[in-house]
Amino acid sequence: MNRLLEVENLGVNFKTYGGEVKAVRNVSFHVDKGEIVAIVGESGSGKSVTVQTVMGLIPKPPAIINSGKVLFEGKDLMTLSKKQLKKVNGSKMSMVFQDPMTSLNPTMKIGHQIAEVLIVHKNLSKAEARKKAIEMIKLVGIPNAEERYDQYPHEFSGGMRQRAMISIALACSPELLIADEPTTALDVTIQAQVLELMKDLKTKINTAIILITHDLGVVAETAERVIVMYAGMIMETSSVDAIFNNPKHPYTWGLLESIPDITTSSEKQRLIPIEGTPPDLFSPPIGCPFAPRCKYAMEICVNQMPPDFEIDEGHTAKCWLNDPRSLGAEEILELRGRGREREASTN
Amino acid sequence: MKEKLLRIENLKKYFAVGKGQIVKSVDNISFDIYRGETFGLVGESGSGKSTLGLTVAGLHTKTDGDIFYNDENLSKMNRKKKVIVNREMQIVFQDPHGSLNPRMVVGDIIAEGIDAHKLYSGKKRQERIYELLEKVGLRPEHAKRFPHEFSGGQRQRIGIARALAVNPKFIVADEPISALDVSIQAQVINLLEDLKESEGLTYLFIAHDLGMVKHISDRIGVMYLGNMMELASSDDLFAEPLHPYTQALLSAIPVADPSNSRKERIVLQGDPPSPINPPSGCRFRTRCPFAMDICSKAVPKWKEVQPDHFVACHLYTKEEVGEV
Numbered sequence: 001m002n003r004l005l006e007v008e009n010l011g012v013n014f015k016t017y018g019g020e021v022k023a024v025r026n027v028s029f030h031v032d033k034g035e036i037v038a039i040v041g042e043s044g045s046g047k048s049v050t051v052q053t054v055m056g057l058i059p060k061p062p063a064i065i066n067s068g069k070v071l072f073e074g075k076d077l078m079t080l081s082k083k084q085l086k087k088v089n090g091s092k093m094s095m096v097f098q099d100p101m102t103s104l105n106p107t108m109k110i111g112h113q114i115a116e117v118l119i120v121h122k123n124l125s126k127a128e129a130r131k132k133a134i135e136m137i138k139l140v141g142i143p144n145a146e147e148r149y150d151q152y153p154h155e156f157s158g159g160m161r162q163r164a165m166i167s168i169a170l171a172c173s174p175e176l177l178i179a180d181e182p183t184t185a186l187d188v189t190i191q192a193q194v195l196e197l198m199k200d201l202k203t204k205i206n207t208a209i210i211l212i213t214h215d216l217g218v219v220a221e222t223a224e225r226v227i228v229m230y231a232g233m234i235m236e237t238s239s240v241d242a243i244f245n246n247p248k249h250p251y252t253w254g255l256l257e258s259i260p261d262i263t264t265s266s267e268k269q270r271l272i273p274i275e276g277t278p279p280d281l282f283s284p285p286i287g288c289p290f291a292p293r294c295k296y297a298m299e300i301c302v303n304q305m306p307p308d309f310e311i312d313e314g315h316t317a318k319c320w321l322n323d324p325r326s327l328g329a330e331e332i333l334e335l336r337g338r339g340r341e342r343e344a345s346t347n
Numbered sequence: 348m349k350e351k352l353l354r355i356e357n358l359k360k361y362f363a364v365g366k367g368q369i370v371k372s373v374d375n376i377s378f379d380i381y382r383g384e385t386f387g388l389v390g391e392s393g394s395g396k397s398t399l400g401l402t403v404a405g406l407h408t409k410t411d412g413d414i415f416y417n418d419e420n421l422s423k424m425n426r427k428k429k430v431i432v433n434r435e436m437q438i439v440f441q442d443p444h445g446s447l448n449p450r451m452v453v454g455d456i457i458a459e460g461i462d463a464h465k466l467y468s469g470k471k472r473q474e475r476i477y478e479l480l481e482k483v484g485l486r487p488e489h490a491k492r493f494p495h496e497f498s499g500g501q502r503q504r505i506g507i508a509r510a511l512a513v514n515p516k517f518i519v520a521d522e523p524i525s526a527l528d529v530s531i532q533a534q535v536i537n538l539l540e541d542l543k544e545s546e547g548l549t550y551l552f553i554a555h556d557l558g559m560v561k562h563i564s565d566r567i568g569v570m571y572l573g574n575m576m577e578l579a580s581s582d583d584l585f586a587e588p589l590h591p592y593t594q595a596l597l598s599a600i601p602v603a604d605p606s607n608s609r610k611e612r613i614v615l616q617g618d619p620p621s622p623i624n625p626p627s628g629c630r631f632r633t634r635c636p637f638a639m640d641i642c643s644k645a646v647p648k649w650k651e652v653q654p655d656h657f658v659a660c661h662l663y664t665k666e667e668v669g670e671v
Contacts, residue, residue, distance in 0.1 A: 192599035195601070220603045
């Protein structure tokens with residue numbers, strides 16, 4: 001497979017009155033052609049800032065990109081001029097936002113918003129753009145496409161608006177689609193429709209997708225690879241199977257345990273929450289950012305940032321437990337690593 | 348036999364939305380809530396689950412129907428009794444940011460109910476505030492701070508402390524966790540479960556996160572466009588959902604297990620219709636994969652199909668209608 005996107009050592013800070021917020025620190029990852037990569041994390045973990053930086057959408061100031069490269073098809077996007085970047089954005093790389101109401105223009109017909117992309121990027125005539133836009137509306141499963149073309153966003157329901165957003169993003173058949181919490185604002189039955197649609201489009205036009213979400217269920221059902229972020233850093237990255245069946249980072253364990261298991265019935269199990277709250281990113285801890293909330297924190301965790309330990313090919317975890325020198329860690333990893341073994345945490 | 352704390356009979360709540368149109372947010376719903384249980388209420392946005400919860404708690408004036416609390420009709424109570432019932436029913440709201448007055452310190456927010464019902468004053472009031480803060484996992488010194496100094500999870504704890512302040516018996520929790528992060532959600536759910544034990548509470552738990560509702564509830568009611576579609580114990584509902592809507596709803600939940608080999612997902616076509624002009628007969632028929640002729644003609648009856656498992660669907664009343 002060939003690399004589509006490569007992010008290296010990305011660091012983004014925000015200047016505020018209270019000081020500099022270190023929103024993204026040392027983030028490196030890649031996306032291959034045609035794969036679905038999920039980025040999971042809680043609010044403030046830096047997942048949205050990361051992808052907005054990739055898209056060049058982050059406002060500077062207040063943001064300061066203090067390190068890193070974003071290579072898209074081998075070109076460094078950071079060095080491109082605004083004009084050059086505009087050519088990439090929207091045609092080769094596009095984005096779907098969380099809130100479909102505020103990301104559509106309420107004074108423009110839906111159809112025109114889709115056609116606009118085609119006119120700008122593909123130099124189509126108005127009539128051609130209209131035809132293609134109607135095709136796109138059909139593609140994302142909105143019935144009565146011709147009629148819908150001339151309607152305004154307020155005439156669409158939430159799920160329909162999100163479909164319209166997706167059709168705008170896909171109008172130029174981009175290589176990469178970035179979806180920032182595309183289903184968070186939607187009801188479950190509508191979420192199921194949108195996720196089916198995205199998977200379907202991936203197979204139809206072979207678009208790579210970066211899916212940002214906080215819902216591990218969505219991850220398990222759609223993604224192929226997962227990146228777990230916490231406090232602006234990547235904690236663990238691996239294939240979907242490994243994240244659920246062989247996770248190696250205590251934060252990942254915590255995430256998996258704090259959601260109720262709906263497949264098992266009867267006997268009420270107690271949820272195991274992650275105690276405490278995420279660290280203050282004005283002055284993040286010098287050691288592992290998760291150490292203050294981690295049940296297995298050792299002395300070294302507080303004093304020194306763990307490196308990315310390679311567990312397997314394509315599976316890394318930023319946790320000292322994976323260092324061969326840490327005593328007793330093997331047992332913990334063995335017990336906890338099997339994924340959702342709740343009994344492990346009760347003893 | 349379990350004791351009924353609340354009995355809701357043919358409850359209706361309509362809203363006028365102008366131009367002579369009305370939205371039937373809660374349309375003819377009857378169910379019981381037993382003492383000491385957690386009753387979960389699920390449904391998509393616009394299904395009327397919050398309206399139902401708030402109407403039961405008395406924050407909306409009902410259009411029609413009866414609510415019995417300890418076998419006494421709420422609308423036929425004298426004022427004195429009503430005040431006591433109001434104290435015994437409390438609410439925890441969805442938005443931990445919007446539901447706390449930003450100009451009041453946390454101690455006063457918590458004590459609002461105490462003051463209104465004149466339960467304690469002076470030193471006793473102060474002690475009660477500290478006790479409540481500790482009960483919900485906060486510290487006494489937090490009483491002097493303002494809401495903006497707290498995180499979302501902590502604010503939700505403050506909201507819970509406020510509800511507990513007046514020794515309630517019944518709490519309506521209206522989407523108490525949907526504004527919180529996953530790892531914080533579990534903290535709040537555990538807190539609610541602990542308090543239920545220690546304070547002897549009964550919950551009406553409203554949420555759209557079906558996994559959490561299953562986890563916390565003893566019984567679950569499923570709502571769609573103002574109607575109750577199905578009601579069963581949470582295990583029964585998840586093991587054997589009877590109503591086609593419940594089946595679709597449950598199959599739409601993404602499961603956090605990539606090797607999960609469950610049944611094919613039922614993806615519903617289309618969106619929920621407008622509640623201003625709902626479909627005739629069964630309200631789900633426009634999206635139902637099993638819709639029959641009868642569904643557009645008659646509203647399905649609320650029927651106990653299995654012991655303690657109620658459903659409103661023509662599929663289960665065929666014999667009576669004379670259709671096979």
